[in-house]
Amino acid sequence: MKLTCVIEDRIPGIGGPIMRYANEFSKKHPSIQVVEVGWDDKREPDISAVFRRVEVNGPDREPIPEAFINNSDTDLLCGSFCPFSGSGMDAFDHLRIIGIMRAGMENIDIRAATQRGIAVVNAAGRNADAVSDFTIGMLLSECRNIAKAHHVIKSGGWTHDFPSSSMTPDLRGKTVGVFGFGYIGKLVVEKLSGFHVNVIVYDPYVDDESIEKYGAKRAEKEELFKNADFVCVHARLTKDTEKSIGRAELSVMKPTAYLINTARSGLVDYDALYSMLANHRMAGAALDVFDSEPLDPNDRFVSLDNVTLTTHLAGSTVDAANNSARLIFERMEDVIAGKKVSGFVNPEVLSDERFSKWVAKAKEEFGL
Incomplete structure (x- = not known):
């Protein structure tokens, strides 16, 4: 099973907590292969302008990240601000869970994920x-x-x-x-x-x-x-x-x-x-x-x-950054285990046969 972690290149310190908790998740479940990939939009000199654009317009107008295309065999995908459009999800062969490392969902097409049998969890409560x-x-x-x-x-x-x-x-x-x-x-x-x-x-x-x-x-x-x-x-x-x-x-x-x-x-x-x-x-x-x-x-x-x-500082603490990664991997595991999950955005996906078959296999791999 492959876990791909998309790290926004121009956000200082964002990768450390994500990869630390991803590797702990992999140690707990050795069948998981963890891959770290970068994401950026070089067209914009100010990365915050990219986030704002996606927040206002949604993910569908954005190009598909190369990290998606180059990791089509991903089962579990996580990221913070990069765009998760329906066409981006189609770049994967058997993607089943997306984890958004924040509470805001403006950068993901939830309906598209549900239609494709993909569960979405976020880090609601992280900050x-x-x-x-x-x-x-x-x-x-x-x-x-x-x-x-x-x-x-x-x-x-x-x-x-x-x-x-x-x-x-x-x-x-x-x-x-x-x-x-x-x-x-x-x-x-x-x-x-x-x-x-x-x-x-x-x-x-x-x-x-x-x-x-x-x-x-x-x-x-x-x-x-x-x-x-x-x-x-x-x-x-x-x-x-x-x-x-x-x-x-x-x-x-x-x-x-x-x-x-x-x-x-x-x-x-x-x-x-x-x-x-x-x-x-x-x-x-x-x-x-x-x-x-x-x-x-x-x-x-x-x-x-x-x-x-103030300069959009309210949610920016060291503890909040750590909470994001911790919550996402906990919630991914809980979805697979069939537990009640806070931050499970589209629970209706549980009735999708593609998702339920994958969960059964994942449970066996994880010993849950």
């Missing part, structure tokens, strides 16, 4: 601690002017006077609205409990019991934006959720409220957000994600005095 930690840091940094004060001192100044100084809050007793209640949203609520805040949640895909378990209350979308002192965005970006936070939602926010986005910029109408901030119709925003990255030094948000901006 949930990293992003939830960062979210609370951004919330505090913006409402307490931490980053702004740092910048003033580094620039040779000293002041207590910031645009939001007249409304700088304590967190105790305030209402935090969590927009999206997956892995990250739940952890944000857990970690905020020590601040003695009230939490309301908007997520139409989560039942009341799951929300109440975390000491939070369900709110309708307008209710959340109207009543929250802080809105933390944690939804998944899909066609249904794109620009789901628009002018209508932002316009009902309190003038003392803050928006924190460490998820995806596409969830928020940034034109409407800019207008709200520029006209000081809300207290501020903390943004880690943008419609175009890297952010242009002359971008309109840079000129605002009521924002905290």
